[in-house]
Amino acid sequence: MIRQRSRHRLLDRVFRILFPAFLLLLLNGCTSVGYYGQLASGQWRLLQAREPIDRVIADPTRDSGLRTHLAQAREARAFASKHLHLPDNQSYRLYADIGRPFVVWNVFATPEFSLAPLTHCFPIAGCVAYRGYYSQGAARGEAALQRLRGMDVSIAGIEAYSTLGWFDDPILSSMLHWGDERLATLIFHELAHQRVYVKDDTEFNESFATFVEQEGTRQWRAHRGLAPDNGNRLRQRDQFIQLILDTRQRLETLYAQPLPTEQMRQRKAEEFERLRADYAHLRDSQWAGDKRYDAWIYAPLNNARILPFGLYDQWVPAFGALFKREGEDWLAFYSAVEKLGRLPTVERKAALKALASTN
Incomplete structure (x- = not known):
């Protein structure tokens, strides 16, 4: 001690x-x-x-x-x-x-018609898609400034x-x-x-x-001798995330079109309403009305709100395949992950895509 x-x-x-x-x-x-x-x-x-x-x-x-x-x-x-x-x-x-x-409270920001995050770079952590604040008030202040600049903004408690x-x-x-x-x-x-x-x-x-x-x-x-998780919560989480990723893909396609601002804004709003409708159908038809994501989905939605989705699990299947390839040996797995990490970015992403396709 x-x-x-x-x-x-x-x-x-x-x-x-x-x-x-x-x-x-x-x-x-x-x-x-x-x-x-x-x-x-x-x-x-x-x-x-x-x-x-x-x-x-x-x-x-x-x-x-x-x-x-x-x-x-x-x-x-x-x-x-x-x-x-x-x-x-x-x-x-x-x-x-x-x-x-x-x-901390992380502040995410994107342009109104883009899913490209406003990034911030630090010597230790590198570049990340948010700024962190130890005070919720300070995070709200930063969010307000970004909104004044026309950005879509979201605050997430960590x-x-x-x-x-x-x-x-x-x-x-x-x-x-x-x-x-x-x-x-x-x-x-x-x-x-x-x-x-x-x-x-x-x-x-x-x-x-x-x-x-x-x-x-x-x-x-x-x-601990516990039965395996039946996977329902994880399966629902994956389905929910997929709905959001599908919405992101449609928004990216939308933002690439040369539309007038008001039409773009209307189409954007329609995509978020489609997300809510798809969620409600999934919840009621497959989840027996489980409302665990209701509070999130029915809060105001914008680009920054959906930005974190995909950041945390995009390559999980790839790492799962790598773990199996290394015989489910943790030390061998970490060594393989470190080798991936040393690759140039383009090669690293290509390797991860190849791994994900084998899972």
Whole structure:
């Protein structure tokens, strides 16, 4: 315990000393001190809030439900390293109560008649299709500015993120409301980012982490002697995502046409209404009226709202095929993924397409 605390203090000290200089290197004409300042202060507060999970579990004065939840998470964390061969470090062996439902809010923006995201580039993570804010108010402010510029905008609350091993990432209070199995999947997903991460390729990184979380969860259930998931929720999720991907494809075709602005705007609105109608038919004809996606589908829709779909699972079938090709051996699989990641972008995508076609 003392050793862990000493390490955390050392990391915090390094962060405090080096980050101001690092911040100056980050700044350029396209960024602002205010934006990076909130990133620095938000990460700093998160680091300060960490405490060892073992200490929380052993403290009888802490909430019993929290202690039980963290005890389950501790088992999942040990499984991740021992059986899934994910990084064996202090990440997710710490806990931080952040006092809010999400750790960050991501702002997505696209032009009114395009699905090309407004991207933002960072030295560590590379280029991503959003800007993250530790304050919901700040995210709303950024969204308002983008709307004034004529952009389609969406804000998404995020429960967890990975610092890619730069810091010991904690289990956050924002991760706890989904239940023990969902918490385990989040741990598997975020640790996967530490295992393999390719700069400037969100689709690759998120699809890889999503495959690890899905296969890892299947193995985690088997390890605990639980029956396999019947797949209904995952099947419904896949069907829902496919509806959105089909809508994206139709919108891309629409936006390529030389139509007047008002006609384009009307056709765009019709596509979103078609999406809602297709969803309602699927829900009522195949899901027995299950309304789990109603809140999302009947909220205002625009390009930015559907932008994240496909980023997180586009190449999951390809990684599934690669896992089978490597004999379902995790270490061999990670080695093969790393080789893919070193390929030039065009070759990497071609290899993934070839893998997906064999699944």
